Amino acid sequence: MGCFGFLKIMMFLFNGIIFLAGAGILAVGIWVKVDSGSILGLLQNLNNGPPELKQVLNVGYLLIAVGAVLLLLGFLGCCGAVRESKCMLLMFFVIILIVFIVEVAGAIVILVFKGVIQTTISQVGVTIVDSIRKDYGKNADVTGLWNTTMTVLTCCGFNNYTDFTGSPFVQNTSLYPQQCCKTGPCREYNATVSNISGCYPALIKVFEANSIVIIAVALGIAALELISMIVSMTLYCKIKAKDS
Template structure:
């Protein structure tokens, strides 16, 4: 097997795995959306499962989108390599390139415009706090989403427990049980003051796992560069054969 045949085989196997993974993710996403009644009943029947667990059904749209993109990439890569179709290989290269450029641009924006990003996050935080005070305790979906977030990250509110002041839930200075570790507590509770907000908790979690996240990001970037290099090499060799 020559270099050309080896690259075709690698391209086929690699994108075949991507296609199958995308098909699996797409199937799960469709199942979650189509048969959400059965899934919801299953989740509710789990021993000790919180009622907010049903929020997982909203992930179905994300799974459908991700699965569709992966299937498209896998199809273009496989067929482009096997059928030696330059158009498919070029389209595969362009899609990967767009994703790669978007990732690099996002990283540059975060590094260069760190102050602007922090300002935007602060402005978003104000809106989030307004949403908490308006909907938490009165809107079942919003309440469930925040309860799940706070239980997962062991946090309280967006910034801290004071985000619940004047909310539909907070009456006489009472705060959610997630802010108190045991049960609903009052504003004067020392426990509530010691529990971090969800945004600071998320930042701390990212910083604690920064090495792993950087390694994963570099690994993904390396795979994308390799995929682009292989697809373009095949493209050029196929073009050379046809002339």
């Protein structure tokens, strides 16, 4: 098997994985939009939410779009390699190039508008806290979502235990959620000294602790995209030379 055959096999295998990944992401995106009980459904029911929150709620559409693009890429790459189609390989290259440019532009936007993003998160946080004080202990979906989140992340509220002050749960039981205290019944005095952080600070710590992994994954994806472009153009040129 020569270099040309090896490139065809690698192109087929690599894009087969892309095709399967696209199918999975597309399925998740459709599930998010269909499942009214998902976390996005809860966010949509928040009152007086900032306009920026509406963009967050479009993540289901984003997943569907990403999944569809990956499906198309996988199909073009596999069929282009197997059928030795210059048109498909060229389309594959162009789409990968566009995705790569968009990713670079997105990274630049995040770096430049980091302060705006933090402000938006703070505005969303105010709305979330209002929802906690209104529905925690009364709405089973909200209560269950927060209990699960706090248990998994070992955190308390969005900012801290005071987010639950005035909530139906505290009013009815005179207690705070047990996740807000390390031991014993959770009342304000021991919630104050337990120093269990809020879920937002906890999530930030998780991202900071795994920042190297996140950067490595991003660089790995960028490298794969570059390799894909090189391989597709190499095949394109070899097929073109073969046909001429």
